[in-house]
Amino acid sequence: MTAGLDRDRILSALDALRLPDGTPLGQSGRVGGLSVEGGRISLSIRTDATEASALERTRAEAEAHLRALPGVERVFVVLTAENTSPTPKHPPALKPGPAAPATAKPDPLAGIGAVIAVASGKGGVGKSTTTVNLGLALRAQGLSVGILDADIYGPSLPTLLGLHGKPAAGPGRKLKPMQAHGLRAMSMGLLVDPEAAMVWRGPMIMSAITQMMADVEWGALDVLLVDMPPGTGDAQLALAQGTRLAGAVIVSTPQDLSLIDARRGITMFRKVDVPILGIIENMSHFICPDCGGTHAIFGQGGARDEAARLRVPFLGAVPLTMELRAASDIGQPVLVRDPEGPLGQAYDRIARALRDGLDQSAGARRPRPHATGEP
Ligand SMILES: Nc1ncnc2c1ncn2[C@@H]1O[C@H](COP(=O)(O)OP(=O)(O)OP(=O)(O)O)[C@@H](O)[C@H]1O
Numbered sequence: 001m002t003a004g005l006d007r008d009r010i011l012s013a014l015d016a017l018r019l020p021d022g023t024p025l026g027q028s029g030r031v032g033g034l035s036v037e038g039g040r041i042s043l044s045i046r047t048d049a050t051e052a053s054a055l056e057r058t059r060a061e062a063e064a065h066l067r068a069l070p071g072v073e074r075v076f077v078v079l080t081a082e083n084t085s086p087t088p089k090h091p092p093a094l095k096p097g098p099a100a101p102a103t104a105k106p107d108p109l110a111g112i113g114a115v116i117a118v119a120s121g122k123g124g125v126g127k128s129t130t131t132v133n134l135g136l137a138l139r140a141q142g143l144s145v146g147i148l149d150a151d152i153y154g155p156s157l158p159t160l161l162g163l164h165g166k167p168a169a170g171p172g173r174k175l176k177p178m179q180a181h182g183l184r185a186m187s188m189g190l191l192v193d194p195e196a197a198m199v200w201r202g203p204m205i206m207s208a209i210t211q212m213m214a215d216v217e218w219g220a221l222d223v224l225l226v227d228m229p230p231g232t233g234d235a236q237l238a239l240a241q242g243t244r245l246a247g248a249v250i251v252s253t254p255q256d257l258s259l260i261d262a263r264r265g266i267t268m269f270r271k272v273d274v275p276i277l278g279i280i281e282n283m284s285h286f287i288c289p290d291c292g293g294t295h296a297i298f299g300q301g302g303a304r305d306e307a308a309r310l311r312v313p314f315l316g317a318v319p320l321t322m323e324l325r326a327a328s329d330i331g332q333p334v335l336v337r338d339p340e341g342p343l344g345q346a347y348d349r350i351a352r353a354l355r356d357g358l359d360q361s362a363g364a365r366r367p368r369p370h371a372t373g374e375p
Pocket residue numbers: 120122123124125126127128129130151154156230282283318319320321322324325326328329
């Protein structure tokens with residue numbers, strides 16, 4: 001902990017701020033999850049859904065106030081409803097669909113052509129691997145692409161892209177996205193201790209992610225892919241509601257269990273009027289490196305059939321290969337190592353199908369390549 005920046009010092013600094021009922025914030029018992037790492041402070045202010053908009057101002061003031069303390073480099077304050085009665089399925093403070101978050105601030109994602117959620121009902125189906133390689137395929141087609149790893153429980157972007165160190169702060173203390181293989185990237189894992197985040201509930205995750213979006217200087221981007229936390233619970237619903245999404249892509253393996261969860265994901269996005277841009281089947285079949293034979297380990301065509309049943313586009317299939325797994329583990333995605341190979345071609349087709357889907361989706365603009373200059 002940086003000299004002088006301890007818990008008591010921070011709480012007493014927060015006493016300079018008053019809650020709407022006049023209680024000094026530091027003594028209010030509402031401050032939780034306080035962590036200080038070097039000059040970086042993160043904490044939460046407990047609230048419930050009815051007070052969330054009133055306390056947004058206090059949250060912003062707390063950030064500004066702590067940022068002014070000597071030795072402080074970054075401050076991350078979120079509102080959380082973790083100690084209130086069960087999280088409502090539809091938090092009243094949020095509007096459904098691709099609306100802006102419930103603050104009057106300028107839209108931090110205004111320079112981004114399309115924000116696309118990459119989701120899976122179930123963990124471990126290859127959502128992050130798909131996000132990264134899809135991002136690289138879109139990049140290879142001339143689009144400027146950012147990836148936001150919002151998978152707070154298991155952020156894997158740093159490993160997949162070989163990112164090291166912490167993001168640098170640019171003018172106005174906004175974070176500069178990291179750069180890897182022509183992509184701009186930011187991960188919750190670079191900012192928040194994943195162990196602390198394990199106990200976060202839906203509204204807190206959404207608050208953290210929308211703030212992270214606002215805090216990153218993405219610059220002009222054609223596409224921002226958001227690697228969502230796995231599952232279809234409150235956290236995912238809140239995130240889908242609070243983010244201006246052009247659409248969602250669902251990743252599934254062909255297994256029945258994974259498909260049941262994929263269906264839940266589609267239902268969830270439909271509930272909040274987010275267009276489903278399509279399903280990608282990952283690990284669709286195994287190509288044996290020895291005999292070259294194809295084996296349908298998890299069954300065949302499950303996701304394609306499910307897509308037809310649910311009337312959503314089927315964007316394509318990616319086989320299960322050792323090459324893909326090995327490339328991901330060393331931060332050299334397969335599209336960087338072998339862009340023209342069969343996997344590169346598979347992701348290229350998926351990226352094209354995705355762009356077509358964006359084109360057709362009501363109100364969405366087809367992302368056309370524009371300036372790829374750094375932010
Ligand atoms: N098509 C594939 N062929 C071989 N290995 C794959 C493939 N897709 C993903 N993997 C491997 O499966 C593991 C899980 O992948 P990944 O982390 O992308 O999944 P995820 O759905 O994002 O998981 P989580 O829910 O934990 O975030 C990784 O080791 C990855 O390298």
